[in-house]
């Protein structure tokens with residue numbers, strides 16, 4: 001595998017991780033374009049953390065290749081690559097008995113950074129005013145932001161964040177979201193995971209969806225939306241009789257709803273209802289939401 005560093009920040013081929021005889025991640029071909037805000041989605045346990053750990057060299061793949069920032073990730077190259085990658089995996093890393101600033105100095109000393117780099121990172125996550133507060137007095141959102149600042153201080157080319165909005169209230173989620181959008185605009189490639197589509201889909205430029213360890217979709221939000229099947233809504237005062245005549249119809253929206261019908265099938269359904277003397281007040285199509293598409297994909301767990 002040889003990808004262009006200018007266009008691809010992370011690429012994997014056949015990336016696989018087995019724990020004993022259980023396969024947690026199977027044959028992933030990820031492509032995270034340079035400068036992308038890549039939303040890595042999947043239900044709990046689908047393998048997001050395991051994948052991110054492999055990208056950071058924290059867990060060894062059972063099979064497959066990883067290329068990060070144009071270099072093959074190996075135990076030997078990891079030392080060169082890590083200073084260019086900021087990450088936050090699982091819980092935010094700060095020590096509660098230290099202040100925000102003291103936590104930042106740990107990263108400074110480990111990576112040989114300057115105080116001004118720490119200060120800039122704290123300013124970016126809007127924690128400068130709280131730098132001297134003990135982290136145990138921070139809110140969950142502040143802890144997450146400190147974790148992001150610790151990842152940012154090195155001015156990374158690539159930021160890998162595992163569920164940075166976990167445990168946050170809607171305002172906290174919005175804050176992290178706008179922070180990531182701002183960062184992406186400065187040219188940092190960001191890979192961010194979530195199990196909730198609506199936390200991520202609007203900000204992400206590319207989405208990768210995992211289900212049971214497999215990548216079942218990778219592409220833009222628009223491409224994902226193309227997978228949606230419009231529902232047909234039939235308004236009728238006799239939904240029970242209508243359901244008996246239409247396979248797959250469910251009650252709702254002032255009548256019944258049925259999905260996946262093409263034009264001819266729709267015409268046939270309407271003919272059948274009229275022939276059975278069922279009143280039809282209206283027939284319309286409703287686009288499936290992106291959330292529905294996501295649930296369909298991950299719920300079914302099948303490959304596209």
Ligand SMILES: Nc1ncnc2c1ncn2[C@@H]1O[C@H](COP(=O)(O)OP(=O)(O)OP(=O)(O)O)[C@@H](O)[C@H]1O
Nearest residue numbers: 019024042043044045046047048049050051163195
């Ligand atoms: N060290 C390990 N040993 C054995 N099994 C593991 C280990 N780490 C992860 N797994 C299993 O691998 C699968 C994927 O886990 P992973 O944590 O990567 O999923 P996830 O998508 O990040 O979910 P979550 O959001 O819940 O962390 C799970 O079934 C998990 O139980």
